[in-house]
Amino acid sequence: xxxxxxxxxxxxPRLRLVRENRGVSARELARRVGCSASLVSQVERGLxxxxxxxxxxxxxxxxxxxDYLVFGTGEAAxxxxxxxxxxxxxxxxxxxxxxxxxxxxxxxxxxxxxxxxGVVLRGCDRRVIDLASGVRWERLTPAADELTDxxxxxxxxxxxxxxxxxxxxxxxxxxxxxxxxxxRANVGFETYELRPGDSIVFDSSTPHxxxxxxxxxxxxxxxxxxxxxxxx
Numbered sequence: 022x023x024x025x026x027x028x029x030x031x032x033x034p035r036l037r038l039v040r041e042n043r044g045v046s047a048r049e050l051a052r053r054v055g056c057s058a059s060l061v062s063q064v065e066r067g068l069x070x071x072x073x074x075x076x077x078x079x080x081x082x083x084x085x086x087x088d089y090l091v092f093g094t095g096e097a098a099x100x101x102x103x104x105x106x107x108x109x110x111x112x113x114x115x116x117x118x119x120x121x122x123x124x125x126x127x128x129x130x131x132x133x134x135x136x137x138x139g140v141v142l143r144g145c146d147r148r149v150i151d152l153a154s155g156v157r158w159e160r161l162t163p164a165a166d167e168l169t170d171x172x173x174x175x176x177x178x179x180x181x182x183x184x185x186x187x188x189x190x191x192x193x194x195x196x197x198x199x200x201x202x203x204x205r206a207n208v209g210f211e212t213y214e215l216r217p218g219d220s221i222v223f224d225s226s227t228p229h230x231x232x233x234x235x236x237x238x239x240x241x242x243x244x245x246x247x248x249x250x251x252x253x
Contacts, residue, residue, distance in 0.1 A: 074189030155180030
């Protein structure tokens with residue numbers, strides 16, 4: 022079944038482990054990614070959930086797989102010296118409980134694929150995380166992919182790509198396709214209204230932000246392709 026990770030469920034301990042093994046203090050990490058030291062501390066203690074922008078910035082700054090930090094799968098690019106923290110993390114309450122159900126499809130008798138495997142991922146087996154800024158990520162790959170984030174993204178009414186309501190930048194190149202709803206996007210100095218069927222692509226180092234200004238949920242498919250990470 023899909024696992025909903027609430028604030029700090031597994032993310033905090035993994036973040037602290039990688040940060041310490043990189044020899045970076047919480048205060049220094051906060052300075053580098055442009056957030057407060059108290060936020061880093063709260064995330065590591067499981068008291069807060071960071072925004073999309075902070076997650077990407079932290080993963081990039083620590084040269085760490087986003088999949089590893091969020092889901093406990095994949096690799097921290099420079100492997101933790103003291104071992105890894107597994108992903109056997111208990112589920113926590115959903116931020117969207119009762120509003121945005123995870124897509125599920127019951128297995129059909131007589132079909133070849135009744136469960137997920139290394140090639141096919143069933144909707145009921147997606148890994149899910151609800152971010153503090155009103156955004157849900159559903160991972161669309163059966164396993165962690167070190168170089169690509171392939172996601173279904175759901176923006177709740179008022180949902181924004183960052184808590185701070187400011188553009189973010191990170192490594193890679195991203196591609197988006199709107200399935201339903203209208204998403205406003207700022208990319209560089211331009212503003213776009215993305216409607217069902219519209220797609221967008223740009224270099225992720227360009228300052229960008231997204232938000233849902235309408236009363237309906239926005240459903241989209243997003244792909245972020247990262248440059249190769251050097252392993253220590």
